[in-house]
Amino acid sequence: MKLWLKLFLAGLALMTLAAAGTLLAARYFIETPMDHASNSTVVFTIEQGENLFTVSPRLEKQGLVRWGEAFRTYGRFRKATLQAGEFELSASMSPRQILEVLTSGRPILYRLHFPEGLTMREVAQAVNATGLTTAKKFLAACNDRDFLKSQGINATNAEGYLFPETYFFPRIPGQDPYPILKTLLDHFRATVAGLPQFKDPDELYRMVILASLVEKETAVPSERSTVAGVYANRLRVGMLLQCDPTIIYGLGETFDGNLRRSHLQDPKNPYNTYVHPGLPPGPICSPGAAALQAASSPEQHDLFYFVARQDGSHHFSRSLREHTNAVIKYQRGGRPFPSSRTSTPD
Numbered sequence: 001m002k003l004w005l006k007l008f009l010a011g012l013a014l015m016t017l018a019a020a021g022t023l024l025a026a027r028y029f030i031e032t033p034m035d036h037a038s039n040s041t042v043v044f045t046i047e048q049g050e051n052l053f054t055v056s057p058r059l060e061k062q063g064l065v066r067w068g069e070a071f072r073t074y075g076r077f078r079k080a081t082l083q084a085g086e087f088e089l090s091a092s093m094s095p096r097q098i099l100e101v102l103t104s105g106r107p108i109l110y111r112l113h114f115p116e117g118l119t120m121r122e123v124a125q126a127v128n129a130t131g132l133t134t135a136k137k138f139l140a141a142c143n144d145r146d147f148l149k150s151q152g153i154n155a156t157n158a159e160g161y162l163f164p165e166t167y168f169f170p171r172i173p174g175q176d177p178y179p180i181l182k183t184l185l186d187h188f189r190a191t192v193a194g195l196p197q198f199k200d201p202d203e204l205y206r207m208v209i210l211a212s213l214v215e216k217e218t219a220v221p222s223e224r225s226t227v228a229g230v231y232a233n234r235l236r237v238g239m240l241l242q243c244d245p246t247i248i249y250g251l252g253e254t255f256d257g258n259l260r261r262s263h264l265q266d267p268k269n270p271y272n273t274y275v276h277p278g279l280p281p282g283p284i285c286s287p288g289a290a291a292l293q294a295a296s297s298p299e300q301h302d303l304f305y306f307v308a309r310q311d312g313s314h315h316f317s318r319s320l321r322e323h324t325n326a327v328i329k330y331q332r333g334g335r336p337f338p339s340s341r342t343s344t345p346d
Helices: 002-031 052-061 068-077 095-104 120-130 135-142 145-150 178-192 201-217 221-237 244-254 289-296 320-330
Strands: 042-046 085-089 109-113 166-170 305-308 314-317
Touching: 002 095, 042 052, 052 068, 068 095, 085 095, 109 120, 120 135, 135 178, 145 178, 166 178, 178 289, 201 221, 201 244, 201 289, 221 289, 221 305, 221 314, 305 320, 314 320
Parallel strands: none
Antiparallel strands: 042 085, 109 166, 305 314
């Protein structure tokens, strides 16, 4: 009996030592980086649907953990669920730190920034530059009427609704453009939520069109509401809007930077507001918050004309005669129009 007891106790001691050794080894693995002194980082990608079984050997292969199988066992013990995305990892990180990053850390974010006044195609180029998706895919999404309708946008495309802002996105599986488009539309809706026309889709659409004209006509913040008031006055009395940026938008890629009289007289351009009355068929750019606010509440005045000064601001006039004199002063250097000229466009 004494012999068996001694053997049992010896075996128990060995098992205890083995267990303690295993725990110490596990703790060493979990808490010890591959290279304490490493200053370099790598971008580690986890695709949608990947798990510990596929990720662990890649971590070992890239020199981020000593033993992929041990990392997988540790992750399963922690009941870890991996995120999809791109993560910045280093050999100076312990397996515990790496698992924390892959399960709850912040993925690498890509910056998307575009200013007010860009067209939908120009925004698509800005999106393309991030590498998150292609301009072609983004434009296809912008023309998806079913998706726009699901987002409360009553328009043929997303022109005018791509809210200008600075955004940050993680890498999107399959270069799917819809998460990007939805975020831009969400910001637009949040911006106009407090405006009076927001509840009426048709009124909202007309407001966005007007805001896009205001955005393109002036970069002076204090003038936006005044410009909106000029267009509101013209619409009220049935005057032509005579907005140069609408013609340029209608010309598209054929515009060479020189707006000619033939362009002003061309009825084939549906965006020619020198020929076609009322608002153009749709927005001509992405207006910012200030232009949207101005279009929703145009300044009430009796002004019908404006002309650009040399400093980029505008002179506003009540009558055609006053406007003609302003054009002579600010754009023609004091030279009068030929006697055959009877009117001056904006």
